[in-house]
Amino acid sequence: MEHVKVIAQNKKAYHDYFIDETYEAGVVLVGSEVKSIRAGKVSFADSFISIDGGTALLENFYIAPYEKGSYFNLESRRDRVLLLNKKEIDRLRAMVERKGYTIVATKIYFKHSLVKFELGLARGKHMYDKRNSLKEKQLAREAERAAV
Numbered sequence: 001m002e003h004v005k006v007i008a009q010n011k012k013a014y015h016d017y018f019i020d021e022t023y024e025a026g027v028v029l030v031g032s033e034v035k036s037i038r039a040g041k042v043s044f045a046d047s048f049i050s051i052d053g054g055t056a057l058l059e060n061f062y063i064a065p066y067e068k069g070s071y072f073n074l075e076s077r078r079d080r081v082l083l084l085n086k087k088e089i090d091r092l093r094a095m096v097e098r099k100g101y102t103i104v105a106t107k108i109y110f111k112h113s114l115v116k117f118e119l120g121l122a123r124g125k126h127m128y129d130k131r132n133s134l135k136e137k138q139l140a141r142e143a144e145r146a147a148v
Contacts, residue, residue, distance in 0.1 A: 003111070008042050008107070014106070015125075017125060020121050025082040029080065029115060039066075044105060046060050047059065048060060048104070049105060061080065104120050106119065
């Protein structure tokens with residue numbers, strides 16, 4: 001059984017996009033960033049994933065500076081390299097270029113002692129899709145309340 005501790009989820013991604021496929025990616029971090037993530041001080045707001053050459057980059061993802069860190073703290077919104085294998089990067093690049101998909105970070109978690117991101121290959125929702133999703137959630141909540 002795998003030991004996974006979820007730090008944060010990007011709920012807005014599930015509201016704004018249809019997530020068709022998910023991938024697990026490691027990320028290159030420094031020690032003070034890991035400590036700040038362990039404390040849960042992260043934000044998905046305005047973050048996105050780009051593929052530049054043969055590397056996937058997580059851009060504009062916020063990790064708060066570690067309060068007990070000194071000169072080891074880096075810029076909080078710097079670009080971070082995602083660790084994916086070449087086949088995954090090539091597939092993601094092809095889907096984004098040809099079929100109008102985008103790549104979003106949906107979750108950050110610890111798997112054993114490593115920081116991992118769940119990436120979603122996503123298609124954008126229209127306004128009517130968002131309304132339908134909200135209606136379905138509301139009906140499910142009402143049915144659950146009635147059952148209790």
